Amino acid sequence: MIDRRRFLATGVGGAAAFASLQQMAFAAANDASIRVGLIGTGWYGKTDLLHLIQVAPIEVVGLADVDSNMVTEAAELVATRQASRTRPPTFADFRDLLSREKPEVVLIATPDHWHCLPMVEACKAGADVYVQKPISVDVIEGQAMVAAANKYNRTVQVGLQRRSTHHLLEARERFVDSGVMGKIAYVDIHSYFGSGRGTDPKVAPPDHLDWEQYVGPAAWVDYRSGMHPRAWRNRMEFGNGQMGDLCVHFLDLVRMLLKLDWPTKVSATGGSLMRSADSWYNTPDTQTAVFDYPDVQVVWNQRNWGENPDPQYPWGATLYGEKGTLKLSVTSYDYVPQGRGKSVHGDYLDEREEYPEDLQHKPTEVYAAPGTRAHMRDFLAARREQRQPVASIVEGHISTTTCILANLSMDLGRSLRWDGEAERVLGDDEANSRLQRKYRGEWKHPVPDDV
Numbered sequence: 001m002i003d004r005r006r007f008l009a010t011g012v013g014g015a016a017a018f019a020s021l022q023q024m025a026f027a028a029a030n031d032a033s034i035r036v037g038l039i040g041t042g043w044y045g046k047t048d049l050l051h052l053i054q055v056a057p058i059e060v061v062g063l064a065d066v067d068s069n070m071v072t073e074a075a076e077l078v079a080t081r082q083a084s085r086t087r088p089p090t091f092a093d094f095r096d097l098l099s100r101e102k103p104e105v106v107l108i109a110t111p112d113h114w115h116c117l118p119m120v121e122a123c124k125a126g127a128d129v130y131v132q133k134p135i136s137v138d139v140i141e142g143q144a145m146v147a148a149a150n151k152y153n154r155t156v157q158v159g160l161q162r163r164s165t166h167h168l169l170e171a172r173e174r175f176v177d178s179g180v181m182g183k184i185a186y187v188d189i190h191s192y193f194g195s196g197r198g199t200d201p202k203v204a205p206p207d208h209l210d211w212e213q214y215v216g217p218a219a220w221v222d223y224r225s226g227m228h229p230r231a232w233r234n235r236m237e238f239g240n241g242q243m244g245d246l247c248v249h250f251l252d253l254v255r256m257l258l259k260l261d262w263p264t265k266v267s268a269t270g271g272s273l274m275r276s277a278d279s280w281y282n283t284p285d286t287q288t289a290v291f292d293y294p295d296v297q298v299v300w301n302q303r304n305w306g307e308n309p310d311p312q313y314p315w316g317a318t319l320y321g322e323k324g325t326l327k328l329s330v331t332s333y334d335y336v337p338q339g340r341g342k343s344v345h346g347d348y349l350d351e352r353e354e355y356p357e358d359l360q361h362k363p364t365e366v367y368a369a370p371g372t373r374a375h376m377r378d379f380l381a382a383r384r385e386q387r388q389p390v391a392s393i394v395e396g397h398i399s400t401t402t403c404i405l406a407n408l409s410m411d412l413g414r415s416l417r418w419d420g421e422a423e424r425v426l427g428d429d430e431a432n433s434r435l436q437r438k439y440r441g442e443w444k445h446p447v448p449d450d451v
Contacts, residue, residue, distance in 0.1 A: 033057040033083075034380075037103035037127070039094040039118045041065040041074035042229045043363050044132060045109030048159065049074075050361055051372045052107070052130075053081050056380055060086075062101040064094040069208040070229065081357070092210060094118045098125045105383075108132060109159075111232045112239035113218045116141040119156070120446050123148040128155040128383050130376070133252075134244040134400035135393065137218075140436035142397040142404075143423060144446035149393045151451060157379035157389040158396030162253040162330070164378055165371030166349040171326060171333040174344070176257050180335075181321030184258060188318045189250045190301040191242050192308040198234055198281035200226035217443035224280050234281035236407075241283030243403045247300045250317040251291070252391070252399035253328070254298055257319070262420025263402055265292040268410040274305045289406035300406065331367045408434060 036058045038049050042065075052058060060078050065071035071090045079087040091097040098106070098121055106122040108115055108131040119131050129149075135158055136142040149156045162168055175181050205211035205223040214228070215221060218237040232238040233245050240248075254260065270287030272279070289300040308314050316329035324337040335344040349370040351358070358364045375391065382389035401423070408431060409416050417426040425431040439445045 033059045035059055035061045035101070035104045036107065037062045037064070037097050037101055037105070038074070038107045038109070039064045039097065039122075040108060040110035040114070040132075041067075041071045042109065044159075045107065046074050046077060046361070047364055048107050048109055048130065048132075048372065048376075049078065050081060050357075050364070051369060052376045053078075054355060054357070055373050055376050058082065058105070059084055060088045061103050062089050062091060062097040064091040064097040066092060066210040066213045067208055067228070068092065077361070092213070095121060098122060098127070103127050105130070111214075112244060113137045113237065114216055116145055116446060117217065117443070119145050120148040120451050123152040123154045123156075124451075126152070126154075128379075130157045130159065130379055131393075131396075132159040133396060134240055134248045134403060135396045136400055136404075137238075137240060137244075138435060138437045139401050139404055139423070140445070140447060142401055143448045144451050146393050146397050147448035148446070148451040155379070155383045155386075155389060156393040156396075157375065157382065158391040158393060159372075159375070160249060160252045160391040160396060160399065161368065161371040161375040162249050163256050163390045164374040165330070165368075166374070167333055167346050168253060168328060168371075170346060171328060171335070172257050175324070175326050175335050176319070180323065180337075181319065181326060182323035184319050184321040185296050186320045187254050187258075187296065187298045188301060188320075189247055189254065189298065189316075190313075190318075191246045191315045192303055192306075192310075193242075193246070193314060195234060195242070195281070195283075195285060195304040196226075196231070198224075198226070198231070198275065198279035200224040200231075200280065215440070217439040217441075217445070219438075219440060227280075234283050236282050239283075240400075240403055240407055241287075242302050242304070243284075243287065243289070243300065243407055244400065246315055247289075247302070247406075248399050248403050249330075250315075250328070251298065251300070251402060252395065254317055254319070255395070255399060258293075258296060260293050260296070260298075262398060263291040263293055263298075263405075263418055264420075265415055265417050266290070266402065266405040266409050267292075267415040268300075268406040270302070270410055284410065287406075287410065289409070291402060291406070330365075 063071050063074050075087050075090050106127040106129050108118050122129050202222050203225045211223050221237050268289035270284045273286045285304040287302040291298040313329050319326040327334045331348045333346045348367045351370045358369050378390050
């Protein structure tokens, strides 16, 4: 086996070395390469796919997106990265990709409201799936996705890569599993990132974007000039706000660290308190949520305005134990013991020297790349070993649903008591009626008994 670091150090340029290595790996793999399709070719779709190319012998057999410019750009990029140097075919409809190319693995990195339908269809088509978080926009979608994975016996990994991130796993081993912190009874998860103003005007969608298909099963939203490709996160029709975008990452990590299952009660308050009246954003800019578990309370604090109280940890989680405090972020950790003990700092695993191609794709989050690669390796190993991956569809469903319940609690103005076994809100018919949103037009909402 070729040592990748040694190969890159032989004097061949980074890009050329990478190309040569990939070509050699492809030639050695021959028919062992995995046929892969990507649905959603924006920022993180391309990022996920490029990281998968780095860790496995794959052949990208198709790309699907409702933005023809974006999917064309992705195809040209893939042709420079995958070992075969083949430009994959492109599709406007993900169903054509599944039926014509029959990929063995499908990556889904669409806006959140388009996670469920492609995932279910990919499972039906016999593919294993890597789907981005949050897995769904409503609870019943998540239940249907779990049912589809089970019914068709598919391996599904959710893009909650903090479960595979080196410095976070190191912190778990050193301070949580070791018992150094003692009992942990309170966790703060927070985001103090700004989110813009959302005052873009209504305009006609560009010719290269099929807006009707983009909106798909969601309630209709008129196109705004700043909405695509990333600002869709500020509309609840397309996602779950920062609760589903950022909280879900660290809530899921905390669940893993503390071995938490379903919460018993979820409460949330907040709203869009600082935005101007002409903003088209309808996600909260201020939110506090409390997730109650039998032995620990987890709290989400979001404020997209004002001063950041901890500049080194604008987005992260702080675990409070009886013997010390552990701060976690996507780039570092800090452990502060009670009393006179010495604080401990750790940073993310930096693999830029080993994977110089990360810097060639400017949107790559260098700090996140090692965790995503490790997450992809776990996904592929789970396929081979016929086991559940570290971020299985069940774990993704629990973390996603918990976040959805917080938004629902905020909307209803009351706490929700949750029965994790039945997956129902206790004694609240109105809340249960809102676990499934209404799909638009002829789109049919999947349900667990009919996937």
